Amino acid sequence: MRKENRISSKKRKGYRDEKAALIILLIWIFLAVCVPLFGPYSPTEQNAEIRNQPMSLIHFFGTDEFGRDNFTRVWYGAGISLVIGVGSSLINGMIGILYGAVAGYRGKRIDMILMRAADVIAAIPSILYVILITLVMGPGIKSMIFGICIAGWIDMARVVRGEMIRLKETDFAAAAKIDGISGIRILFRHLLPNALGMIVVNFLFLIPQAIFTEAFLSFLGVGLSAPTASLGTLIQEGRDRMILYPCELLAPLITLCVLLVVFHILAMAMERRGGQTD
Amino acid sequence: MNMLDVRSLYVTYLSEEERVEAVRGIDFSAEEGKVTGIVGESGSGKSTAMLAVMGLLDHKAAVEAEKVSLFGNTVRAGDNAAIIFQDPLKCLNPTVKIGRQIAETVRNRKKCTWREAKKRSEELLDSVGIRHPRLRMKQYPFELSGGMRQRVVIAIALACEPNLIVADEPTTALDAAMQVRVIRLLKKIVKETNTALLLVSHNMGVIAAACDYVYVMKDGKMIENGCADDIFYNPQTEYTKKLLSDATAEQLLVKEKVFAAQENPLFTVRHLKKRFQNEEGVNDVSFDICEGEVFALAGESGSGKTTLAKILTGLEQPDSGEVFCRGERVDRKNRKRNKNMHGKVRMIFQDPYSSLNPCMTINEMLTETLRAKEKQIKFDQKERKKDRQRQIEQMLTRVGLSSLDGKRYPRELSGGQRQKAAIARALLLEPELLICDEAVSSLDAATRTQILDLLLRVVKEKKIACLFISHDMALIRRISHRTGVLYKGTLAECAKTRDLCRDPWHPYTKALLDSVMPPDPLKARKQKVPAVHEGKSEGGCPYFGSCGYKMEMCKDAAPEMYDFEGRAVSCHLYSKQQRAGRNPNYKMTSQI
Numbered sequence: 001m002r003k004e005n006r007i008s009s010k011k012r013k014g015y016r017d018e019k020a021a022l023i024i025l026l027i028w029i030f031l032a033v034c035v036p037l038f039g040p041y042s043p044t045e046q047n048a049e050i051r052n053q054p055m056s057l058i059h060f061f062g063t064d065e066f067g068r069d070n071f072t073r074v075w076y077g078a079g080i081s082l083v084i085g086v087g088s089s090l091i092n093g094m095i096g097i098l099y100g101a102v103a104g105y106r107g108k109r110i111d112m113i114l115m116r117a118a119d120v121i122a123a124i125p126s127i128l129y130v131i132l133i134t135l136v137m138g139p140g141i142k143s144m145i146f147g148i149c150i151a152g153w154i155d156m157a158r159v160v161r162g163e164m165i166r167l168k169e170t171d172f173a174a175a176a177k178i179d180g181i182s183g184i185r186i187l188f189r190h191l192l193p194n195a196l197g198m199i200v201v202n203f204l205f206l207i208p209q210a211i212f213t214e215a216f217l218s219f220l221g222v223g224l225s226a227p228t229a230s231l232g233t234l235i236q237e238g239r240d241r242m243i244l245y246p247c248e249l250l251a252p253l254i255t256l257c258v259l260l261v262v263f264h265i266l267a268m269a270m271e272r273r274g275g276q277t278d
Numbered sequence: 279m280n281m282l283d284v285r286s287l288y289v290t291y292l293s294e295e296e297r298v299e300a301v302r303g304i305d306f307s308a309e310e311g312k313v314t315g316i317v318g319e320s321g322s323g324k325s326t327a328m329l330a331v332m333g334l335l336d337h338k339a340a341v342e343a344e345k346v347s348l349f350g351n352t353v354r355a356g357d358n359a360a361i362i363f364q365d366p367l368k369c370l371n372p373t374v375k376i377g378r379q380i381a382e383t384v385r386n387r388k389k390c391t392w393r394e395a396k397k398r399s400e401e402l403l404d405s406v407g408i409r410h411p412r413l414r415m416k417q418y419p420f421e422l423s424g425g426m427r428q429r430v431v432i433a434i435a436l437a438c439e440p441n442l443i444v445a446d447e448p449t450t451a452l453d454a455a456m457q458v459r460v461i462r463l464l465k466k467i468v469k470e471t472n473t474a475l476l477l478v479s480h481n482m483g484v485i486a487a488a489c490d491y492v493y494v495m496k497d498g499k500m501i502e503n504g505c506a507d508d509i510f511y512n513p514q515t516e517y518t519k520k521l522l523s524d525a526t527a528e529q530l531l532v533k534e535k536v537f538a539a540q541e542n543p544l545f546t547v548r549h550l551k552k553r554f555q556n557e558e559g560v561n562d563v564s565f566d567i568c569e570g571e572v573f574a575l576a577g578e579s580g581s582g583k584t585t586l587a588k589i590l591t592g593l594e595q596p597d598s599g600e601v602f603c604r605g606e607r608v609d610r611k612n613r614k615r616n617k618n619m620h621g622k623v624r625m626i627f628q629d630p631y632s633s634l635n636p637c638m639t640i641n642e643m644l645t646e647t648l649r650a651k652e653k654q655i656k657f658d659q660k661e662r663k664k665d666r667q668r669q670i671e672q673m674l675t676r677v678g679l680s681s682l683d684g685k686r687y688p689r690e691l692s693g694g695q696r697q698k699a700a701i702a703r704a705l706l707l708e709p710e711l712l713i714c715d716e717a718v719s720s721l722d723a724a725t726r727t728q729i730l731d732l733l734l735r736v737v738k739e740k741k742i743a744c745l746f747i748s749h750d751m752a753l754i755r756r757i758s759h760r761t762g763v764l765y766k767g768t769l770a771e772c773a774k775t776r777d778l779c780r781d782p783w784h785p786y787t788k789a790l791l792d793s794v795m796p797p798d799p800l801k802a803r804k805q806k807v808p809a810v811h812e813g814k815s816e817g818g819c820p821y822f823g824s825c826g827y828k829m830e831m832c833k834d835a836a837p838e839m840y841d842f843e844g845r846a847v848s849c850h851l852y853s854k855q856q857r858a859g860r861n862p863n864y865k866m867t868s869q870i
Binding site (some may be wrong): 169170172174175176177178179180181189190193194196 | 632
């Protein structure tokens with residue numbers, strides 16, 4: 001009775017997915033950076049004669065109602081989406097790690113106060129925060145990042161807190177305490193590196209979350225407004241002309257979806273590996 | 279016909295970098311109604327082979343075999359075969375009541391209503407020796423003791439009505455007395471239900487007590503096999519002989535403890551009390567530890583040994599009572615005084631896998647320890663680094679690790695090497711008291727000998743005191759000068775180890791000594807099953823429930839510590855009332 005060799009085939013396929021996703025992401029970032037900088041067209045230059053052209057070799061994605069090249073516009077917007085997504089995720093990540101680490105390590109009352117405060121903040125949907133901030137600070141990239149960061153760190157804080165609670169009961173944490181190493185050093189040098197796996201996975205999920213929030217809000221008209229156009233704004237503009245000139249909608253839409261899918265694949269692959277990087 | 283037949287089993291782990299052959303072509307079989315043992319050191323592949331037979335290995339492992347059959351059928355876990363693991367806590371769902379967990383397995387096996395399943399669960403719990411089964415069924419796993427949990431796991435295994443039960447180190451996580459009972463239970467089940475039992479262990483004593491037929495495994499291959507009597511009394515291969523000699527070494531009194539302990543008490547503990555919510559803790563414990571001596575603290579889990587260790591290291595504060603170091607009172611709450619205590623008490627933990635930080639190399643970990651010390655003394659920057667490296671290198675050599683090992687992460691080292699690294703970390707700050715909390719319990723016999731030799735050598739060279747905590751009396755006999763026996767938070771007896779082991783005074787000490795399992799089938803089969811009382815006792819002597827020598831007064835009043843020359847006992851048999859009729863100059867001897 002022979003049992004089958006059931007190993008590598010699954011693994012090999014998995015690696016293929018990851019590598020493909022990583023390559024696509026790198027290409028995406030390359031385009032988002034280079035096209036606005038080095039491309040022949042400017043995202044804002046208007047040319048009434050070539051309005052609403054379909055996809056062609058000169059204009060890869062066609063032109064919009066003002067004659068602006070869509071390809072350049074899409075990648076310019078992609079760059080903005082990426083900046084907002086990664087920027088706010090970094091801020092969220094840092095705040096979340098600090099907050100969660102302190103709450104988890106100190107425990108008892110401090111933990112309770114910090115986490116209940118976080119619960120209250122999390123109870124209000126982020127749309128409201130962004131709207132409020134936009135009203136106060138005016139529309140733009142800064143207010144968008146700020147709005148997302150008000151409540152975006154809470155997930156990370158909860159994850160890190162859970163890890164700290166688990167790690168502070170371990171023997172090596174007790175040994176470090178017996179050594180007389182200060183609490184702060186134990187927290188950041190001894191315990192946090194062990195939580196790195198979970199932190200990275202969570203961070204990789206934060207990015208598409210932030211990008212989507214921004215796109216969604218811009219689509220609703222709450223976020224960025226002309227002339228700064230993120231992918232969400234472009235999608236909204238394309239929506240009106242969806243039937244006549246579909247590529248004006250599809251181009252930014254597919255670009256956005258590709259980005260989100262790629263990040264998700266990478267995040268899930270990281271999770272599957274248990275956060276170990278090779 | 280044999281119940282279980284396995285021929286040419288191969289298990290290979292394939293990863294990107296390497297190909298590890300965990301099991302390399304083994305043949306074995308198990309007969310119904312008999313206990314078949316598989317013995318070998320950790321890493322020999324026994325557990326992997328068992329999981330492979332049960333079909334429980336994941337896709338990372340490639341399993342190939344010419345034949346794996348159970349009565350002619352394939353082995354199906356939960357259907358015709360069941361498996362019992364080492365740690366019952368990991369097998370039981372902590373959020374589901376016991377009754378439901380057993381009933382689910384019963385219903386899985388055959389169609390019946392919940393009521394019938396619960397009735398069957400009660401029967402099963404009764405058959406594994408759990409009293410008040412109806413009450414226990416409504417409890418959660420954490421409300422039961424370790425021994426009871428393991429019996430619940432056995433009951434779940436029986437609920438499958440299997441033809442084969444595989445037990446992978448079922449007693450390693452249990453205390454000595456509980457070990458004997460669980461082994462007896464397994465033997466009884468095998469006889470009554472005529473199932474085949476495959477018992478895997480690295481403990482020769484367990485194998486001797488339980489098995490009819492034994493296989494010896496090393497590095498993925500079967501080295502030797504035969505009846506238990508043949509293997510133990512007439513081993514053929516060198517490896518089997520080595521295993522036996524390592525195991526029996528633990529039974530002898532080591533006569534090399536030539537160094538005499540001095541009489542100056544280094545650490546003194548007086549009337550320490552610390553109670554936790556779940557009734558564990560220490561209750562009025564007092565003893566001395568002298569320079570250069572190894573003081574053993576014996577007792578089962580829940581007796582308060584770890585609490586005592588935590589209080590001594592400063593991780594916990596006692597509710598009342600005092601600790602003295604060289605005559606001075608130790609006050610952890612006072613920051614200044616605490617600094618004086620810095621580095622004087624060090625601890626080596628039980629589990630070498632969790633006591634080292636997985637994210638740091640050994641060198642980094644040792645550097646951290648040194649940095650903490652340097653806060654006390656000011657050093658120049660460059661000097662510091664060189665000095666540190668020098669100290670680390672010296673320490674690594676002394677414990678028997680190479681400088682290459684220092685650059686490795688804990689996951690790349692074996693259990694013995696990790697424990698050596700833990701010892702290096704403990705010794706780095708030149709401590710005066712070294713606490714070993716079950717430091718060698720999870721290692722196999724050969725590694726254990728290495729580590730114990732290292733510890734004894736260090737204690738002798740540096741003249742530090744060592745508090746050796748263990749539940750294994752055989753180990754204690756081998757390594758300590760004096761022993762204190764803890765039972766449910768109180769010190770039952772405290773005496774020189776040699777005297778204590780030859781001539782126990784307290785009934786509990788005698789019970790502990792009786793439950794040592796010798797690697798000798800004839801002796802093991804004659805062993806008495808110790809009585810274990812599972813419940814709370816109100817007032818009176820804490821040992822009242824299980825004591826074979828109890829008297830009227832034992833129920834009402836807790837005994838005090840009665841001191842005689844060099845021995846202290848906490849038992850009414852030695853109280854003033856019992857001695858009343860005797861000559862005041864009478865030299866006290868054992869009353870049991």
